[in-house]
Amino acid sequence: MYDERTSSLLNILNAATRVLVILLSLIVVSVPFVYLFLNSVKPPQEFLTVPPTIIPTHLTFEHYAAIFDPNQDTRSYFINSVVITVSTTIISVLIGSLAAFSLSRLKLPFRLSSLIAFAFLIVRFYPKITTTLPYFILMKDLHLLDTQIAVIVAHVSLTLPFVVWLMLTFFDELPRELDQSAMLDGCGPWQRFIQVILPLTTPALLTAAILTALLSWNEFLMASSVASSNAKTLPIAVSSFITDKGVQWGPMSAMSSVIVVPVMLFALFAQRYLVRGLTLGAVKE
């Protein structure tokens, strides 16, 4: 389809060059991932040969077996990651969309609603390291260090801004007549939220949930500060390979793959929602 908006530069590059450049960039993006997966199934003795073995002579799943070995800590890190991601997603989407609904419907004096919405937004802009330290001390004083709860609460706070703002834009667009007619039918705010509003914003909820899960699954800074051993997540576990374990490329690749693959599959199937979440705020749709 001819589109005046983008044709100007595109015709300067002719179509063939364009496809070629796209293919080239696809290679640049994929090769490191392929290398990672190959390393995760490479026998240990093939790592340090010179020249390096790129394609393993035979496949081995021992690194994965080591990760999922019931006697190994990595198994519990995996479980931590899953529990923390799922809990964070449920809590953040639930309380975030509740707050967004409230902010879009509530008329508070002194533009308080806008101020609160802004308070959520500002979390996106300052260094998390500033709040991580006091949060660490707070959790220490509450004897919650190294618990899943400490990580979940931290992740909820990090993901709330995204959920609140995403849902706020959607709730603001829903006609108020919907609320009013439900109100006349005797529905309280809770019933309206659950029965009327939420079903209409399922795509937005899905976007919020996907983005939240992604951020929580990948998060490093806050989790690493409050979870030193028992509540460690996979990103924390994989980061420790550089400090205390020397060169262990096999297990390191396997663990990285375990972190990366679910997200890649996710991105593949939920690309539309994901992109909408990631471009949130920058472009009005």
Added chain:
Amino acid sequence: MGVTSAPPLQIEEAPISRWQIVRAQLGEKGMLVFFLIPALSVLLLVQGYPLVYSGYVSMVDWTLAKSPTPGGFVGFANYTKAFSDTIFVGAIQTTVTFALAATFFEMLIGFFLAYITVGESLFLQISRTILIMPMVVAPVAVGTLWRMMFSARAGLINYGLSLVGIGGPDWLGNPSVALTSLIIIDVWEWSPFVMIIYVAALSSLPTEPFRAAAVDGASRWQIFRYITLPLLVPVTILVLMFRLIDTLLTLDIVYTTTYGGPGFKTHTLSFWIYQQGLRYFNISYAAATSWLLLIACLTIAIGFLIWRGRVLARQS
């Protein structure tokens, strides 16, 4: 399904007193306020309170290794101390160099990628899905991935270079190359972010100005230069702001590739503060320097948002 006429519902219209209306409205408002409480308490507990607390801690003398409780008030001593700390000042230089270089190339490459992949054909959609992979996977995993790519002896990059007769450097271990390697990693990871935003921006541009220009016989270059580019200025300011702030705060990939080394060559501010706070437990010092970083980030955010507001006002 057959349509049967149901008997008309008998609705008893009870007279509504003024009191009932007031109560209903109070209940409505109270309930809505109640909805805010869970999210707001998490925000206050994990972000609000720590923010205030770190501001307080930055002005006292407190090293967790020496004392479990904060010491006496020292004013801005921790802040002034930072600026005479050569490692901290070095970290500022490293971070600014990193942020400017990474942001520059990400904007350039991201915009270019957007321009060539915008469109709805299946090939373009699949290409975009693959191209966003670096930014959706965990940054720590990106770090480990590139540690292996960049490994001097067994890495893929140097192997590739050796095939064409070039002896590659020790990408992450050589003091004069390490920061460049980190910039390459960040550009690989985040150019896709710039790309998807420009793709969305390009696809939502209004069509009328382009039609009009085409009718007026404007050349392709003229259209690009005088219509497309100006319309993209507001979104460009926003992406620039996000990338500048995020590159100033880079931590994860430093942690998993160079760990700040060799020497202090790749000590970014975030990494330095992380070390001070969570490794050496110099709580006050870390808090003070983290506030300096916070002020820098908020200044950038406010400055860029004002700039964007002016551009938008001028355009409308």
